[in-house]
Amino acid sequence: MSAPWTLRGGQVVRFEWFHGPTEAFEAMGLRDYGDVGETEVAAASAIAAWNQLDLEAFMLGWHPDAEWRPAFPEGTQGAGAVFRGHGGIREAWHNARSAWSLYQVEPHEIRPVGESLLVLGRIHARGKASSIEIDSAWSAVLEFRDGAVSSAWDWLDHQSALRAVGLSE
8 A cells, every 4th residue: 555645835725545556646736757666666665655754664674784864954954964874764753753743755756766765845944933934945865775765865956966976867
């Protein structure tokens, strides 16, 4: 089962269960998903768990020795910070959840590039204290080991991720 979210104006307007990742990817309007592989399913599952606020499901996709460089804005221990291992990943999760009342990731494209997985999309976030809203491009480059994310680096633009995997568009 897969469950993508549809967001408008930072609000969930549709949540629907599908019988498999291919059907879910099509419903999300992902382009060029082709033969959906294990890494694409893992990335989509992690994003779904993030959006559902399900820390334990989110953690299932991370290798015990993983490193995450999140794109969280300054002040939430994100931009430039590196979180290592399951403890670090949990710390990053809690940092984001304590600063943002809403932080949703909307993937538009998930595709393998060499040994990496490229994810392009948008984020929708709202600050807890300030109520400031962010609607921004978002991207990530993931690497996998033993079927789990071993490295994740994300940005608040698409060009940085494209450059990281050697692409221009």
